[in-house]
Amino acid sequence: MIDDSGITQETDPDISAYRREVTYRVINVSEDDQFFCILSQILSIVGSINVTGFVYKLPSISDPPTQLTRTTTSVTITWRPWDEETDVGDPPVVAYIPYYKMNLSQDWISGSRIQPDQTLEYTASSLETDINYTFSVAAVREGEGGEGPRGPAVTIKTLCISKYITGSILLNATAAISTFSTKLLSSNRNALIRLKIWIYVDFHHAF
Structure with missing residues (x-):
């Protein structure tokens, strides 16, 4: 840890005869933040550079998923792909993660990661009969921490079994x-x- 501002040393120094390279990670970055790197030798500044932070906006789908099929113990949903023109966030989107839960107090359960070139469908199985479930989908941008917020949700009820x-x-x-x-x-x-x-x-x- 370099200081208390969320800056950490990411790699060990790469030292050669003419070069020394160190990578740092900065978290909690806001748009247009200014970063300064200063090289000093004893009490003299021998070099400095400043960088303006650029923050990507995480992608989010503006429409809820829709129901494809449902049974007494499963629900299959589908959703449209993230669209740069109509949805929030910056490209590229490299995956989608479906989520579902049974009630408001329950934590979201994540489904399998779906690639953009796959069929945009997900089946939640082993569900309870005749129960409402809430479904939502998150789009994922490339890079670490690229999962965007879950989009609008839809409620789907599993079928009941007749007598x-x-x-x-x-x-x-x-x-x-x-x-x-x-x-x-x-x-x-x-x-x-x-x-x-x-x-x-x-x-x-x-x-």
Whole structure:
């Protein structure tokens, strides 16, 4: 650490007979910051240079992703590529990172890194049934720290699994007795179940 201003020595000095080269890293740089490098020997300044900081703007997609498909346990999203004319940030964009989460209090879960020349799709799997999930995508610029802010989000709900009922009806001359059994395939307690029952009576044999 050189001082408390976020300047660190990045490499060991490269020393030769006529040259000495050292690389420094500066963090928390703002646009138009001025940097000065001064060479001194004992108490005399033998050289100096000043540099104006240039900060790239990280890319961000201005539109939310859209739903391609969804099942009871997965959602597939797609998104358009980052556009220099309509979106925020500086090129080049070298990758995209999809994110999703189940609720506002949950941390974002990052998906696999998608290259620009790949199909811009991502499938989140092993999701819970009949639950809202929030999806967003971040664009990544080349270089360290190049991931931009996540773009607008979209909420997509996984499908619920329906219930089905099987049953039988026993008829005799005086009563119709029905028995039914249900199989629950989902935790959705608000699902509407519609039953249609057909009863056929042979009057020639019933009386």
